[in-house]
């Protein structure tokens with residue numbers, strides 16, 4: 444796991460609206476935490492749809508500096524952005540996997556000011572998997 | 582509506598010149614907008630309002646003075662929770678922005694850290710989802726041609742480089758790839774068997790037999806029943822390819838023609854690379 448990146452990260456939350464792959468209680472906890480906080484954030488209904496549309500907002504987000512994304516598997520998110528000509532910067536991007544993180548951990552992680560970059564680089568294999576997928580990254 | 586049109590974004594503005602919104606109202610607003618398919622930006626004083634991209638915007642807030650005049654791709658409105666989703670819908674339609682959720686975003690996403698540009702996916706897909714870019718690199722070009730819930734091309738990729746982020750299980754959903762994934766039989770469906778052998782020849786044979794029989798009987802219901810029976814068998818052979826996807830396959834003749842075209846395209850890309 445890389446060292447925390449400098450700078451307060453911008454926040455992007457994906458609601459995965461058109462599939463049931465993210466547990467609803469995790470989405471609810473993360474969204475509530477964001478709305479209770481005083482932080483600015485971006486929330487999108489479905490990152491997959493934006494990627495398929497090559498939506499220019501992905502380029503804006505990818506260029507925004509340090510970025511914390513609550514969505515799904517980091518490998519999928521990395522290549523969804525790349526497919527929209529909006530490559531994420533590995534050193535300044537952290538992806539929280541709402542498919543595997545417990546609700547409380549995901550909610551705490553999204554508003555945490557530290558950023559722990561975790562975009563995969565190179566071929567991702569079993570050796571790159573976190574020791575436990577339920578362990579928060581801080 | 583083209584898949585390239587930009588969607589409406591709603592900005593909840595709580596910076597200078599606007600009173601804050603209570604957190605419960607904020608949550609209700611954001612959730613209802615997301616559920617209706619609208620992106621939301623919660624902006625405070627520290628965040629610039631000018632859009633850095635061409636997305637049309639609806640900016641809502643509890644304005645202390647009259648909101649600024651409307652600019653070409655920005656509408657300003659007072660925060661009115663019960664009517665917010667309808668206001669967003671009216672703005673979307675006013676900007677002629679695409680209707681969100683009209684298409685389930687199901688399409689292959691390539692992990693280029695793994696991809697070896699072997700073109701098996703391009704040869705395999707009968708629906709023209711794949712193509713090559715100017716550098717002859719494989720590319721997903723027609724996302725919306727992909728058959729919803731069908732992960733078949735990820736099965737033919739020898740490198741497990743094709744993801745469907747909304748798929749239920751790894752590594753197709755983007756989870757890490759294990760050695761056993763690469764060695765597993767389902768990751769190595771023999772493409773020639775799929776295109777020219779077992780599956781499609783079964784489809785062709787059965788269809789030909791059916792055609793000669795039904796040519797005499799002239800019973801289209803029976804012909805359809807025969808095709809359905811055949812496709813159910815194919816579904817069993819091809820794993821988790823949904824029956825409705827198999828039902829929407831073109832005729833055997835079309836399949837043969839498309840397979841030849843795709844194979845020629847892949848061969849040309851490989852020859853020139």
Ligand code: SF4
Nearest residue numbers: 457459490491515746
């Ligand atoms: S990026 Fe992941 S969480 Fe977001 S819509 Fe796609 S599959 Fe769902």
Ligand code: SF4
Nearest residue numbers: 696697699700702738
């Ligand atoms: S089959 Fe896999 S490795 Fe081959 S070109 Fe397609 S994505 Fe790349």
